[in-house]
Amino acid sequence: MLIDYPTVVLDEEQKTIIQYCADGNVEVLSMQICSLISEGVNLSEYRIRVVSDLESFVEKVQIVSAGYDDRAIELMKYMNSPLEDGDIQFNYEHMVFTKVGHESYQFMFINNQTAVASLDFSQEQYEYYLADVEDLEINTYYIDSRWAELFSRTSLT
Numbered sequence: 001m002l003i004d005y006p007t008v009v010l011d012e013e014q015k016t017i018i019q020y021c022a023d024g025n026v027e028v029l030s031m032q033i034c035s036l037i038s039e040g041v042n043l044s045e046y047r048i049r050v051v052s053d054l055e056s057f058v059e060k061v062q063i064v065s066a067g068y069d070d071r072a073i074e075l076m077k078y079m080n081s082p083l084e085d086g087d088i089q090f091n092y093e094h095m096v097f098t099k100v101g102h103e104s105y106q107f108m109f110i111n112n113q114t115a116v117a118s119l120d121f122s123q124e125q126y127e128y129y130l131a132d133v134e135d136l137e138i139n140t141y142y143i144d145s146r147w148a149e150l151f152s153r154t155s156l157t
Helices: 026-038 054-065 070-080 123-133 145-154
Strands: 007-011 016-020 047-051 094-100 104-111 114-120
Touching: 007 026, 007 054, 016 026, 016 054, 047 054, 054 070, 054 094, 070 094, 070 104, 070 123, 070 145
Parallel strands: 016 047
Antiparallel strands: 007 016, 094 104, 104 114
8 A cells, every 4th residue: 555645643642643645845834734633632741753764653653652762773783783884794775673473573675665674673772772862852853764874883881
């Protein structure tokens, strides 16, 4: 199923709003927020995340639905990705967090829209990176690989 229209997910349990807009149109994103406000949503109670591609949208929904902090997940993806071309025996474009079975998660290495390898999710590692980000005040709605790289270079010792 292809979603080619702006979409908003409001997760009241996890207090997260996920906005998807394929072209990143600021006016559309603003209209989504205004609509939520008119419905009585108190934005100060929610984390807001914005994504502009369908794969990231599905991933964010899975992360939030599982009760995980997307900042820790993005940091895990960044820290677990091979840094040098010779570090691995396969090519990949990016990694995604995904659910496998009823209660298991893993990171899939994706190349040309095909999974070429996977890495099991580690709850211990998640908690390690969560400790770095859980009290962090952020000023962006875009939590992705660029955010994780910048955070790791400036905040991790």
